[in-house]
Amino acid sequence: MKMWEDYIRKVVPYVPGEQPQGDLVIKLNTNENPYPPAPGVLKALREMDPDQFRRYPDPSASLLTKALADRYGLPQDQIFVGVGSDDVLGMAFLTFFNSQKPILFPDITYSFYPVWADLFKIPYETPALDHGFCVDPKDYRRENGGIVLANPNAPTGIYLPIDKVEDMVRWNQDSVVIVDEAYIDFGGQSARSLIDRYENLLVVQTFSKSRSMAGMRIGFAMGSQKLIKALQDVKYSYNSYTMDYPSVILGAEAVKDETYFCQTVAKIVKTREEGKRRFTEMGFSCTDSQTNFLFVSHKKAPARAIFEALRQERIYVRYFAAPRLEDHLRVSIGTDEEMETLYRFLEKELPNLSLR
Amino acid sequence: MKMWEDYIRKVVPYVPGEQPQGDLVIKLNTNENPYPPAPGVLKALREMDPDQFRRYPDPSASLLTKALADRYGLPQDQIFVGVGSDDVLGMAFLTFFNSQKPILFPDITYSFYPVWADLFKIPYETPALDHGFCVDPKDYRRENGGIVLANPNAPTGIYLPIDKVEDMVRWNQDSVVIVDEAYIDFGGQSARSLIDRYENLLVVQTFSKSRSMAGMRIGFAMGSQKLIKALQDVKYSYNSYTMDYPSVILGAEAVKDETYFCQTVAKIVKTREEGKRRFTEMGFSCTDSQTNFLFVSHKKAPARAIFEALRQERIYVRYFAAPRLEDHLRVSIGTDEEMETLYRFLEKELPNLSLR
Numbered sequence: 157m158k159m160w161e162d163y164i165r166k167v168v169p170y171v172p173g174e175q176p177q178g179d180l181v182i183k184l185n186t187n188e189n190p191y192p193p194a195p196g197v198l199k200a201l202r203e204m205d206p207d208q209f210r211r212y213p214d215p216s217a218s219l220l221t222k223a224l225a226d227r228y229g230l231p232q233d234q235i236f237v238g239v240g241s242d243d244v245l246g247m248a249f250l251t252f253f254n255s256q257k258p259i260l261f262p263d264i265t266y267s268f269y270p271v272w273a274d275l276f277k278i279p280y281e282t283p284a285l286d287h288g289f290c291v292d293p294k295d296y297r298r299e300n301g302g303i304v305l306a307n308p309n310a311p312t313g314i315y316l317p318i319d320k321v322e323d324m325v326r327w328n329q330d331s332v333v334i335v336d337e338a339y340i341d342f343g344g345q346s347a348r349s350l351i352d353r354y355e356n357l358l359v360v361q362t363f364s365k366s367r368s369m370a371g372m373r374i375g376f377a378m379g380s381q382k383l384i385k386a387l388q389d390v391k392y393s394y395n396s397y398t399m400d401y402p403s404v405i406l407g408a409e410a411v412k413d414e415t416y417f418c419q420t421v422a423k424i425v426k427t428r429e430e431g432k433r434r435f436t437e438m439g440f441s442c443t444d445s446q447t448n449f450l451f452v453s454h455k456k457a458p459a460r461a462i463f464e465a466l467r468q469e470r471i472y473v474r475y476f477a478a479p480r481l482e483d484h485l486r487v488s489i490g491t492d493e494e495m496e497t498l499y500r501f502l503e504k505e506l507p508n509l510s511l512r
Numbered sequence: 513m514k515m516w517e518d519y520i521r522k523v524v525p526y527v528p529g530e531q532p533q534g535d536l537v538i539k540l541n542t543n544e545n546p547y548p549p550a551p552g553v554l555k556a557l558r559e560m561d562p563d564q565f566r567r568y569p570d571p572s573a574s575l576l577t578k579a580l581a582d583r584y585g586l587p588q589d590q591i592f593v594g595v596g597s598d599d600v601l602g603m604a605f606l607t608f609f610n611s612q613k614p615i616l617f618p619d620i621t622y623s624f625y626p627v628w629a630d631l632f633k634i635p636y637e638t639p640a641l642d643h644g645f646c647v648d649p650k651d652y653r654r655e656n657g658g659i660v661l662a663n664p665n666a667p668t669g670i671y672l673p674i675d676k677v678e679d680m681v682r683w684n685q686d687s688v689v690i691v692d693e694a695y696i697d698f699g700g701q702s703a704r705s706l707i708d709r710y711e712n713l714l715v716v717q718t719f720s721k722s723r724s725m726a727g728m729r730i731g732f733a734m735g736s737q738k739l740i741k742a743l744q745d746v747k748y749s750y751n752s753y754t755m756d757y758p759s760v761i762l763g764a765e766a767v768k769d770e771t772y773f774c775q776t777v778a779k780i781v782k783t784r785e786e787g788k789r790r791f792t793e794m795g796f797s798c799t800d801s802q803t804n805f806l807f808v809s810h811k812k813a814p815a816r817a818i819f820e821a822l823r824q825e826r827i828y829v830r831y832f833a834a835p836r837l838e839d840h841l842r843v844s845i846g847t848d849e850e851m852e853t854l855y856r857f858l859e860k861e862l863p864n865l866s867l868r
Contacts, residue, residue: 159686160712161738163611163657169748172571189566198562206554209762210545210724215528239595242751255519275749301519330515356516368566371757382517392525393631395598401727402758406565 170271173474182497184488185472187339187449189368191420191491194413197369197406208401215392217399223408224376228348234378236387237407239398241338241362241375244387245304246272248358248377251390252332253278257301262291264480266306266336285309285480289443289451291316293323303328306336308344311476311486313445315344322347325354332383334358341366341421342428343446348378355380365448366421367410374399374407424448428489434499438506453484456510465505471498526627529830538853540844541828543666543695543805545724547776547847550769553725553762564757571748573755579764580732584704590734592743593763595754597694597718597731600743601660602628604714604733607746608688609634613657618647620836622662622692634658641665641836645799645807647672649679659684662692664700667832667842669801671700678703681710688739690714697722697777698784699802704734711736721804722777723766730755730763780804784845790855794862809840812866821861827854 173186192198217237225232238244249272253259256279261269263282273280283295289312296303303324308315325333325347335347337359347359358379364370377387391398399407410417431450435442440452453459463475463485474486489495529542548554573593581588594600605628609615612635617625619638629636639651645668652659659680664671681689681703691703693715703715714735720726733743747754755763766773787806791798796808809815819831819841830842845851 158712160608160658160688163608163688164742165607165610165746167745167749169745170752171748172568172752175568175570183567186568188568191566192563193565197565201560201562202558204557206557207548209549209553209727210547211539212528212531212542212544212720212726213729214531239751239754239756242753246750251521252516252519254521271749275746302516332516332519356514364568370568370753371565373569373753373756386520389523389525390521390631392527393523393627394602395595396526396528397596397598397726397729400595400729400756400759403756 193368194416196409223411236377240373244375255301259302261304315446339447549724550772552765579767592733596729600731611657615658617660671802695803
């Protein structure tokens, strides 16, 4: 082993969900939106001027931050955009979590948080969710170097009411509190309403779920001018031009069509609520998900066996071989037709998969 | 000041070149390509299926790494892609420069290197270029935690012959040596030819200059499987999906058209060589640039005065208010028409700008 190999940063990378190819696949494993982006996105794509590609994009992605500022009633300098919410969150960890005190996030949550903490050598502790998979804000009333809360949480789908979120932020005004709202558009109230009162609160959202733009890699943060300025400075110290020309143009278009956005979200919520009923009828327990996925566990059939039987059928859901999760499946909300295919298969196969 | 403000990472961000808007501007300040991307890029853009946007992109960007592997005769696992070469370089600093020894790069070079070093708290030292702005490989024969060499160098445009690059790599087999070849397609031989022999050599290139794709944010690295695997692991620990769907599709198309690529590069090289002649005739000294820009200094007229006069005329070039650079201008190679406009203005105005 050469000396330079000793100085390679040691990491255990995050493993993204499988991306199976082919048209005959039903893909309910990465919480993508089953509906296409807003029609304005297609129009802007068709009209895009490829001669612009030779130019560097606007480093401030101003067209996109303006669209978001207008949509959410904030000044542009309270909005930060990045290459998916993973880029925004990773940069926030790097920017804000530089004390020697541990940051806090739940034991069961988005599995990227410990990966970023390890990457940037940030100590962390993970208060356990209760038996119903809920966050108890009291667990976050201790010295810390920062707090990260996914709300609604993943993979549980459970939403922490806004007054409890505010409780956590109020108790922790010496720390930056990040609320990761990847799924908030499908249920619950955004902590965005609190940023005027708490300068230490950063709210992160994404275009990957409710705006059907996972392939375009757009995420954003909303917060005080101080927090956003600090993020911008770190961004400009890493990569001046993170947002490419198409993502700025098409992202701005996606935000403008509020009607389409509301219709799409409403369809997914309707399918989700029907899903809760159907899964329960089949003997599953099911959290009260406020997201675009369900978190289910069958009383007789092991999750891994169901996962594998579905995979054979080319229906992909997510299974986590992790403590407290190994009895559960995370099922993204697809179209009604895709969900019906899933239910019919399960209704047929569950008796064969169940332990006596 | 709140306690959380103490823990914000302290940085001095990189300042990108101005991006003036409008059609009447001649923009020779950010080394963009004056010609559009390959025709296949336009075709692929027009045929792009926006329904794919709802899906996460391929995290390995395999279509793009395959196109690069085919083009450069390397296996796919010796290629890493990122959001512009800045993303690739930033990630390489984070991945490889984790010893306590200082990394080395020249005092005059791409001004992002010290910014990344500061961001990731990497100590560094900067051996001075000689009076002709050349790198002396002997300056790099001392203990270090890594080496970064821009070749050709910026903003000087000067190319270090490949045998001297190899000398640096051979002397430093305990360190990772990064050769940043943003401009190599315009002159000189790529250190890619050395990667089979030196496992510690990482060669970084970009689509922003020779491939007219600055707006798409695509950069790549070539190196040993060990180096590429280490970069991949850090990438998957930061953001699984850095390359969006359009950049993968359009980037692959750009690589495929070798004929267009060669024609475009040849045109720029011809304009550059003519530029050396014209600038010299006007009383400028001019390095033997092997890039898509010229680095010039007038014997009588101060660089700042020329810069400002040009800016008044809406002709943008780059001026660096930095030690050893403040007498120089960096002028990107535009079309022949744009360059002619520049020369005519200078021929007319230089007498007025010159000190007696």
